[in-house]
Structure formats: structure tokens, C-alpha cells
Amino acid sequence: xxxxxxxxxxxxxxxxxxxxxxxxxxxxxxxxxxxxxxxxxxxxxxxxxxxxxxxxxxxxxxxxxxxxxxxxxxxxxxxxxxxxxxxxxxxxxxxxxxxxxxxxxxxxxxxxxxxxxxxxxxxxxxxxxxxxxxxxxxxxxxxxxxxxxxxxxxxxxxxxxxxxxxxxxxxxxxxxxxxxxxxxxxxxxxxxxxxxxxxxxxxxxxxxxxxxxxxxxxxxxxxxxxxxxxxxxxxxxxxxxxxxxxxxxxxxxxxxxxxxxxxxxxxxxxxxxxxxxxxxxxxxxxxxxxxxxxxxxxxxxxxxxxxxxxxxxxxxxxxxxxxxxxxxxxxxxxxxxxxxxxxxxxxxxxxxxxxxxxxxxxxxxxxxxxxxxxxxxxxxxxxxxxxxxxxxxxxxxxxxxxxxxxxxxxxxxxxxxxxxxxxxxxxxxxxxxxxxxxxxxxxxxxxxxxxxxxxxxxxxxxxxxxxxxxxxxxxxxxxxxxxxxxxxxxxxxxxxxxxx
Amino acid sequence: xxxxxxxxxxxxxxxxxxxxxxxxxxxxxxxxxxxxxxxxxxxxxxxxxxxxxxxxxxxxxxxxxxxxxxxxxxxxxxxxxxxxxxxxxxxxxxxxxxxxxxxxxxxxxxxxxxxxxxxxxxxxxxxxxxxxxxxxxxxxxxxxxxxxxxxxxxxxxxxxxxxxxxxxxxxxxxxxxxxxxxxxxxxxxxxxx
Numbered sequence: 001x002x003x004x005x006x007x008x009x010x011x012x013x014x015x016x017x018x019x020x021x022x023x024x025x026x027x028x029x030x031x032x033x034x035x036x037x038x039x040x041x042x043x044x045x046x047x048x049x050x051x052x053x054x055x056x057x058x059x060x061x062x063x064x065x066x067x068x069x070x071x072x073x074x075x076x077x078x079x080x081x082x083x084x085x086x087x088x089x090x091x092x093x094x095x096x097x098x099x100x101x102x103x104x105x106x107x108x109x110x111x112x113x114x115x116x117x118x119x120x121x122x123x124x125x126x127x128x129x130x131x132x133x134x135x136x137x138x139x140x141x142x143x144x145x146x147x148x149x150x151x152x153x154x155x156x157x158x159x160x161x162x163x164x165x166x167x168x169x170x171x172x173x174x175x176x177x178x179x180x181x182x183x184x185x186x187x188x189x190x191x192x193x194x195x196x197x198x199x200x201x202x203x204x205x206x207x208x209x210x211x212x213x214x215x216x217x218x219x220x221x222x223x224x225x226x227x228x229x230x231x232x233x234x235x236x237x238x239x240x241x242x243x244x245x246x247x248x249x250x251x252x253x254x255x256x257x258x259x260x261x262x263x264x265x266x267x268x269x270x271x272x273x274x275x276x277x278x279x280x281x282x283x284x285x286x287x288x289x290x291x292x293x294x295x296x297x298x299x300x301x302x303x304x305x306x307x308x309x310x311x312x313x314x315x316x317x318x319x320x321x322x323x324x325x326x327x328x329x330x331x332x333x334x335x336x337x338x339x340x341x342x343x344x345x346x347x348x349x350x351x352x353x354x355x356x357x358x359x360x361x362x363x364x365x366x367x368x369x370x371x372x373x374x375x376x377x378x379x380x381x382x383x384x385x386x387x388x389x390x391x392x393x394x395x396x397x398x399x400x401x402x403x404x405x406x407x408x409x410x411x412x413x414x415x416x417x418x419x420x421x422x423x424x425x426x427x428x429x430x431x432x433x434x435x436x437x438x439x440x441x442x443x444x445x446x447x448x449x450x451x452x453x454x455x456x457x458x459x460x461x462x463x464x465x466x467x468x469x470x471x472x473x474x475x476x477x478x479x480x481x482x483x484x485x486x487x488x489x490x491x492x493x494x495x496x497x498x499x500x
Numbered sequence: 501x502x503x504x505x506x507x508x509x510x511x512x513x514x515x516x517x518x519x520x521x522x523x524x525x526x527x528x529x530x531x532x533x534x535x536x537x538x539x540x541x542x543x544x545x546x547x548x549x550x551x552x553x554x555x556x557x558x559x560x561x562x563x564x565x566x567x568x569x570x571x572x573x574x575x576x577x578x579x580x581x582x583x584x585x586x587x588x589x590x591x592x593x594x595x596x597x598x599x600x601x602x603x604x605x606x607x608x609x610x611x612x613x614x615x616x617x618x619x620x621x622x623x624x625x626x627x628x629x630x631x632x633x634x635x636x637x638x639x640x641x642x643x644x645x646x647x648x649x650x651x652x653x654x655x656x657x658x659x660x661x662x663x664x665x666x667x668x669x670x671x672x673x674x675x676x677x678x679x680x681x682x683x684x685x686x687x688x689x690x691x692x693x
Contacts, residue, residue: 039657040615040616040657041657041659042657042658042659042660042663045659045660045663045664045666045667046663048667048670048671049663049666049667049670051671051674052667052670052671052673052674053670053674055674055675055677055678056670056673056674056677059674059677059678059680059681060677062681063677063680063681063684066684097663099584099585100584100590102590124584124590124591124592124593124594125577125578125579125583125584125588125590125594126593126594127560127561127575127579127594127613127614128560128579128583128584128585128613128614128615129615130615131615209564209566210562210563210564210565210566210570210571211562211564212562215561215562236560236561236573237575237593237594237595237596238573238596238598241598241638241639242561242573242598243564244564244571244598244600244635244636244638244640246636306631306637307631307633307637308631308632308633308637309633311636312631312632312633312636312637313637315636315637316631316636316637332636332638333637333639334542334639336542336543337542337545337639340542340543340544340545341545341630341631461592461593462590462592462593463592
């Protein structure tokens with residue numbers, strides 16, 4: 001029997017959702033200050049309105065939903081997924097007020113893409129937007145990469161037991177430290193350290209490439225945010241093709257590969273366990289699948305004679321594939337070049353890389369390296385069982401911070417999530433095809449959205465049917481939160497209607 | 501009709517109303533000034549690779565000088581005459597070409613397109629490379645000449661009175677709720693104590 005949520009359940013959910021939305025409003029102060037510094041007064045008003053709306057929602061729910069109850073598991077999942085929806089609706093306000101979006105749906109698409117570190121966008125005339133709005137786009141993706149719940153945990157929550165449920169609801173399950181609020185702060189410590197070093201490196205490189213100091217600093221900061229969060233937003237419509245520089249590409253590759261690694265791996269390295277990089281199942285899996293997909297794409301491009309020399313060929317293939325595999329979405333080729341130059345095999349190789357994706361508990365999306373590792377180990381274990389004597393006990397283990405033995409429960413969970421991802425990839429590809437797009441291109445774009453990558457071959461555009469925009473928003477959300485908390489939110493609404 | 505069906509119907513109706521609101525009408529976008537637009541060059545790389553072309557559009561961002569040479573980015577999209585900040589109707593994404601040319605030619609550009617500027621409209625002549633060997637496979641134009649067709653200008657950042665009124669009104673309401681929340685919280689705590 002389904003139990004309808006009681007008033008106190010709504011209050012708990014409202015209270016914590018409100019807190020997170022206050023966090024989103026506070027985050028908007030950064031682009032507001034940016035616009036004030038650069039004298040972008042119309043954009044200043046956009047952010048004042050948007051901050052005010054967040055605060056009205058946040059403090060309004062605080063007043064209406066007074067309760068001393070802590071979160072239980074279902075509350076945590078509903079708050080995590082529900083707050084992403086509210087944060088998207090309210091976070092879209094600066095985009096829409098800027099006049100650069102065709103509709104509110106387009107604005108919401110861009111904001112969900114930012115939070116989920118996808119990087120697809122529908123904003124038009126990007127090359128003429130305000131610094132404040134560009135700061136907001138990149139801040140969305142940087143904050144979304146760490147998790148907007150993580151932000152709230154860091155700054156707005158006291159260490160309640162329910163806080164951990166919120167954290168898990170956002171698709172993270174690694175506990176770096178015993179206390180979840182300390183874990184959230186550890187994630188920020190790692191991220192902010194990388195922010196300072198990465199921005200400095202990119203800004204210095206930008207100045208060496210001919211950028212003015214202020215532009216070099218802003219571009220350095222924004223490209224860092226896009227890279228570290230594996231978001232893929234860039235300040236110009238040319239994406240990272242803008243810089244025409246091997247050194248800029250190398251620095252950005254190092255940042256987005258680091259950003260795609262598990263925070264537990266970062267923390268292990270941070271605390272002195274450097275060998276973990278070589279032993280971890282996710283880094284091993286990533287190295288193997290990246291090498292294979294680069295090899296396939298390089299072979300196809302060499303056969304087609306797209307690039308004039310081996311260096312250009314490898315540079316382009318490695319950059320796009322590494323970007324796709326880490327679910328970053330940076331690109332040094334035009335979007336349509338995936339179709340007009342790379343051809344079907346290049347498209348398929350990139351699609352596979354995006355589908356596999358980055359590491360669990362990282363800023364990236366996709367099926368994840370750890371699941372590929374677990375499935376591979378389980379497959380090998382099954383073969384060993386088949387060829388061993390009946391009574392033999394065949395065990396298998398993998399290394400992820402510590403040695404973990406494979407059991408049926410772990411393999412089943414891994415398979416469930418993998419099948420959910422594959423179904424979502426299939427659904428987006430089929431809907432794209434039904435809307436009149438080529439199947440391969442629909443699959444590329446659908447996988448890109450659902451794996452939170454953001455590479456585009458030209459399907460995503462402001463003229464795309466609304467049904468595809470809505471589906472991609474849902475796919476980005478489901479992919480980022482890894483399904484369970486979104487299903488919990490759906491279940492919450494069903495019990496509201498059908499429960500007793 | 502069951503309660504679930506009714507709820508789904510109401511939610512769908514609200515979603516349609518919410519999404520339909522705020523749609524901005526698309527106008528007739530400014531067409532590319534070029535015989536072969538950047539979109540055509542990208543769509544048919546083999547056809548144009550290595551050919552001499554003339555390419556015109558708005559210079560955006562900045563000139564990135566590398567020794568005696570420089571990179572410019574020239575957009576021939578719907579915003580090359582007037583951008584969205586000046587009131588141009590939405591006409592899709594930005595599109596353009598990266599141009600590699602002598603730095604002294606880049607010096608002729610006065611305004612680069614951004615939020616506060618509509619950039620100079622220039623025309624360059626040179627060779628189109630679908631995948632340039634000199635630049636790591638980038639798609640670019642190696643230009644040998646540049647002429648300024650129309651000098652750009654500063655774009656005035658106007659604030660709308662209605663927006664200002666909304667900003668003030670909503671900010672006051674937000675502050676009011678914040679104070680009420682703090683006051684109420686303190687009141688409850690005081691009462692409990």
C-alpha cells in the first residue's frame with residue numbers, strides 16, 4: 001500500500017529545498033558583482049531580479065515549512081532531485097531576461113545543461129553577451145560539477161544525519177571523511193586549489209597567445225570552470241578553437257582529465273597516496289577505453305585523409321575523444337565537422353567514448369569507468385567459473401582506493417544503472433530519429449545529452465523541436481543524478497495522488 | 501477520470517502554459533554578406549578546400565597577435581550588422597571563420613564585437629583551409645588583404661524602467677521575507693527558551 005506523504009513530510013522537503021535555493025541565490029551574487037565591475041547595468045538588474053526571486057522562494061518556504069524533523073532517505077532523494085528542478089527554473093531567469101534565449105524552455109535547457117555539466121546550449125548570439133551572464137554560465141557548471149547540494153552542505157547546513165542523504169541523492173556516495181559536511185568541504189578544498197592553479201596557468205597562456213590581461217584572466221577562469229567541471233561551456237561560440245594553440249589545449253586537457261577523476265581518488269592523492277592513480281580501476285579503465293576509441297577515430301580519419309599530417313590528425317582526434325570520454329564537451333573543430341569531416345566511424349567512436357564517460361563521484365557523467373571495470377571483472381569471473389571445477393570458488397576483486405571483492409549485489413546494481421543509461425541513450429536516439437534527424441546524428445547528440453558531455457554534431461539548435469529540448473533536459477537531469485533520486489521524486493508525486 | 505489522470509492533465513497544462521510563455525518571435529535574420537557563407541564552407545569542406553575566397557563579416561572578441569601574424573574571428577551570422585543587445589531579432593547561433601593574417605592588417609580594426617560593441621565589418625581575401633597543416637588541422641582562412649567595410653560602434657547599455665521597478669519591488673519583498681524569517685525564528689526560539 002502506498003502511503004500518502006503527510007504535512008510534516010512536505011514541510012521537511014520544503015524547508016531543505018528552500019535552503020538550497022537560497023544557496024543558488026547567493027551564488028548569483030558573483031555574476032552580479034562581475035556586471036557591476038564592468039558597468040553592465042541592464043545585466044545588473046537581471047541578477048537583482050533573479051536573486052530576489054530565489055530569496056523569496058527560499059525564505060518563503062522557510063517561513064511556511066517550519067519543522068524540526070530531520071531528513072529520511074526518501075526526503076533526501078526528493079530534495080536533491082526536486083531542488084535541481086527549482087534551481088533550474090529560477091536559475092534560468094538571468095538567461096531569459098538577457099534577451100538571448102528564444103523561450104523560457106531554451107533558458108531552462110541552458111541552465112540544466114550548466115548544472116549537469118553538459119555544455120549543450122541554445123543561447124543565441126553568445127559572442128555579444130555580458131561578462132556577468134558569461135560568469136553565470138560558467139559558475140553554473142562549476143557549481144553543478146561539485147553539486148549544488150554540496151554547496152549548500154558546505155555553507156548552509158549544520159551536520160545533521162539527514163545531510164548525508166541529500167549528498168547521496170545528488171549522485172555522490174564517496175565519504176572522504178567521516179562527517180558528510182567535512183566531505184563536502186574537502187571536495188571544495190580540492191576544487192578551489194585546482195581553480196587557482198588552473199586559472200593562473202590558462203591566463204598566463206592566454207596572455208602569451210596575444211590576449212589582453214583582463215580578457216586572458218576572464219577566459220582563463222571560465223575555461224578552467226568549463227574544463228574542471230567537465231562542463232564544456234566556453235566564453236566564445238568557437239569554443240576552444242578560439243585559441244588556436246597546442247599549449248592551451250594541453251593545459252585544458254590536463255584540467256578536464258583531472259576533473260573527470262573521482263573525488264575519492266583526488267583525496268587519496270591529496271593525502272599522499274599517489275600510487276592510487278596507477279592502481280585505481282577507474283583510471284585503468286579510462287586509459288584502456290580512451291586509447292581504443294582514439295585508435296578507432298584516428299584510423300578512420302587517416303583513411304579518409306581529413307588531416308594533412310600525423311601531428312594534426314593525432315592532435316584533433318585525441319582532443320575531441322578525450323573531451324568526449326571525460327564528458328567535457330570542449331571542441332577544437334566546428335560542430336558540423338563531426339558529420340562533414342569525421343564521418344560515421346568518427347561519430348561512432350566519439351559516441352562510444354561519451355557513453356562510457358568519466359569516473360563515479362566526479363564532475364563527469366556517463367556510465368562511468370568503475371562500472372565498466374566491474375562489468376569487465378564480472379565477465380572474466382564468469383568465464384573463469386565456467387572453466388573451473390564445479391566446486392571451485394572463484395573470487396574477483398578490483399582496486400578503488402582499497403581492494404573491493406565483487407559480489408552479486410554489486411554486479412546487479414552496476415548492471416541496473418548501466419541498463420538505465422543504455423535505455424536513456426536509446427530513447428533520445430529514437431525520439432531524434434522520429435523528429436526527422438539522421439539516426440547516427442540523433443544517437444550522437446542524445447548520448448551527448450544523457451551522458452552530460454555536450455559535444456554537438458549540429459542537432460541541438462534553437463530551432464530543434466520543443467519535445468527534443470524537453471527530453472534532453474530530462475536526460476541531462478536523469479544522467480547527472482543517476483536516476484534513483486529522480487525516480488524517488490516521481491514516486492513522491494504518485495503517492496501524493498494515489499497514496500492513502 | 502481518476503485522480504491520477506486529472507493530476508497529470510493539470511500538470512501537463514501548466515507545463516505547456518509555462519513553457520509557451522516567454523517565447524520570443526523569430527524575425528527574418530540578416531543573411532550572410534558572402535557568396536559562400538561560413539555555414540557553406542563548413543558543410544562542404546572538400547569543395548572549397550584550398551580555394552581563394554573573399555569573406556566578410558563582423559570582427560569579434562580581439563586580435564590575438566603572434567609575432568608578425570595575428571588571429572581574427574569574423575562572424576557572418578545574423579548579428580554582423582546589429583547584435584541582440586542593440587535589438588536585433590534572434591537568428592540562431594553565431595557562425596564565422598577564423599582568419600590568420602599579417603598583424604599590421606589586424607591593426608586596422610577599431611572595434612571588436614562584444615557586449616558593449618558592434619565590431620567593424622571587414623572583408624578579407626585569402627585561401628580557405630578545411631584542415632590547415634600549419635595550424636594543427638584548424639579550419640581557417642589565410643588572408644593576404646583586409647579592408648574595413650564599415651567601422652563598428654559602441655553599444656549603449658540601456659536599462660529599462662519596468663525592469664528597474666521590478667528589481668526594486670522584488671528586492672524589497674525578498675528583504676521583507678528574510679527579516680520575517682529571522683524575526684519569526686528568533687521569536688520561536690525565545691518562546692521555547
